[in-house]
Amino acid sequence: MNTSQHALNLEKNVTSGLTPQQIVEQLDRHVVGQKEAKRSVAIALRNRWRRLQLADDLRHEVSPKHIIMIGPTGCGKTAIARRLARLTDAPFLKVEATKFTEVGYMGRDVEQIGRDLLEIAIEQTKEKMRADVEATAQKNASHRLLDVLVGKDASQETRQSFLDKLAHGEIDTKEVDIQVADHGTSGMPTFDIPGVPGAQMGMINISDVLGKTLGGGRTKTLRTTVKEAKSLFFQEESEKLLDQEKAVREAIRLTEENGIVFIDEIDKICGRSNRAGGDVSREGVQRDLLPLLEGTTINTKHGTLQTDHILFITSGAFHVAKPSDLLPELQGRLPTRVELKPLTQEDFVRVLVEPEASLTRQYTELLKTEGVDLVFAEDGIEEIASCAAEVNASIENIGARRLQTILERLLESISFDAPTCAGTQVLIDAAYVQDKVGSLVKSTDLSRFIL
Known part of the structure; x- marks a missing residue:
């Protein structure tokens, strides 16, 4: 796929093809007031679409204008983000800045933001791809369920009779025992591998190793209703029919070009200069955010992810700290500043x-x-x-x-x-x-x- 075709496909996935006025109208249906914040968000979303219309050489040079929303608690910052997530088809992730720690300290580092965003994009991409295999997956799921209900050796008339009952929901509440793939981790913890970002290790389950060696995977028995069994079988059959590698490739492209991250409580990681002690990792988290906003490469289990064109929207109440307490470098990477007014x-x-x-x-x-x-x-x-x-x-x-x-x-x-x-x-x-x-x-x- 050439670059222009790729941009065209991405354009179809960007709800910010809506005009700024239309985006504000959608937000007005759910959030009261705060016109300035809505306008800034709408312009940022529209710019995603505008960038995709540019020539290839210029498109790579245009970076998103990250936003910082400043306003007291309960004025609509989070509500705007929540509605934005429902409004856009692009991968969207909302996180709290306080959940992350500086690299080297126990906890989640900020690069996990990129990995989580990619996982969301993969699921979104698979959901769209499932529409192409839905008919085949439904057919395969029905045949698997018939094998459970009447056995593989049942006559064609019997199978057709039960197939009709399945179609009309006549036996939806009947309970059956089914075998499904076991994707669980058996409760064993995993740990980040030092020096290998995005990689994890955990206790090895010998049955997993043997199962893969012998060409099979772990399964488990579930007792459930026919309706639920059909849904589980459909999910499994859909996964079998999907091109997993293609889904990951498309998800990485979608994340890199149209991903949106909303970082709430950004004021809580401000380290005020006149305060001694406190949380030593606060300023470190800010430093770790710098390359993420500027553009860096994150290693994930699916491959590398570039953050150069991911849009970051941050927000904070700044009751105690001030926006100027943020690192100057971080302030410079948040050029669009919006103040939300207290509600009357x-x-x-x-x-x-x-x-x-x-x-x-x-x-x-x-x-x-x-x-x-x-x-x-x-x-x-x-x-x-x-x-x-x-x-x-x-x-x-x-x-x-x-x-x-x-x-x-x-x-x-x-x-x-x-x-x-x-x-x-x-x-x-x-x-x-x-x-x-x-x-x-x-x-x-x-x-x-x-x-």
């Missing part, structure tokens, strides 16, 4: 009603399963938002997350009694909110521990 009482009202999966809708639908009709009055929503803003101002500003705390407290008795209240309607108005949480909001000591 008016924003809280919008958070409660505007998103497609708003909190009020979630609680309404949850209680509807018990036959309880939960209705939020307009003044009730205003009062909930007012309580959240007041508690945030008096104790600690945790943004929109305060709404969940207040709603849980507000609906505690309703949720508990719901199974015995089927067919009833509950109105959440301003008076109800004041009765349930008003006194807690006014008492700083109580709200500090309860809300």
Whole structure:
């Protein structure tokens, strides 16, 4: 495949073929406010598509403009990342900076980010390739299941009869014993091999060695329903039909050209110059991130992975540390800086009603399963938002997350009694909110521990 054809194939896999306006519209359906952050993310995604339209020589020179989002907790940083993951077809990985340690210390080093991203890309690629072999895999899975149900020596009429029952789901709940491949690690731990990044070693299972030597693999017996057995057989047959090497090659290309990594809590690895002691590996993690953002080669069990064109989006609240506390070299590799604004009482009202999966809708639908009709009055929503803003101002500003705390407290008795209240309607108005949480909001000591 030549480079231009490869770019064309990648273009088909990039949802950022959407215009920036369309991307912002999609994010607006789920995240309230923060237009500047949405615009920056939308431009970065669109630039992925633009780069693929360039001539080969220039395409390799264009590097992604990494983003740092700065804003208080609960203002929408993580929500934007979560929606971005669902919006894009590209490999997407969200990690917390605090999960990593400097190379040489016990823990995960930052190169694991690239390996994890590649694994996601491989699974995405296989999922798309399975569509081409689905019909054959379904047929093979059905025949394997028939062998379990009626035996290999059954007459053609008997097999056809059971095949019809399988197709119509008549025996889905019947339990059967099946043999499936055992991909487990038998609970034995694995360890990173020093000096060989991406390689692991563990205890050797002698049955694995003998099985591979004799041309077979380990299997295990499962007792399950016919429906589940058919699904397991389909997965195994699909894997047999897939070109594994091709899937890995395509996944590596997809990761290198269109991979996106969201690193949250970047402020937690800032080492302030006026603080002594502390976590000695914080600055080391920042140093380890530098080549990853600039472009480096990561060794994985599937081959080498180049990070030159992977887009990194970082975020942090920076309550204690400041963005300037990051290493100057790291700041330079995050050229797009976006500040997210704290949410106001008016924003809280919008958070409660505007998103497609708003909190009020979630609680309404949850209680509807018990036959309880939960209705939020307009003044009730205003009062909930007012309580959240007041508690945030008096104790600690945790943004929109305060709404969940207040709603849980507000609906505690309703949720508990719901199974015995089927067919009833509950109105959440301003008076109800004041009765349930008003006194807690006014008492700083109580709200500090309860809300």
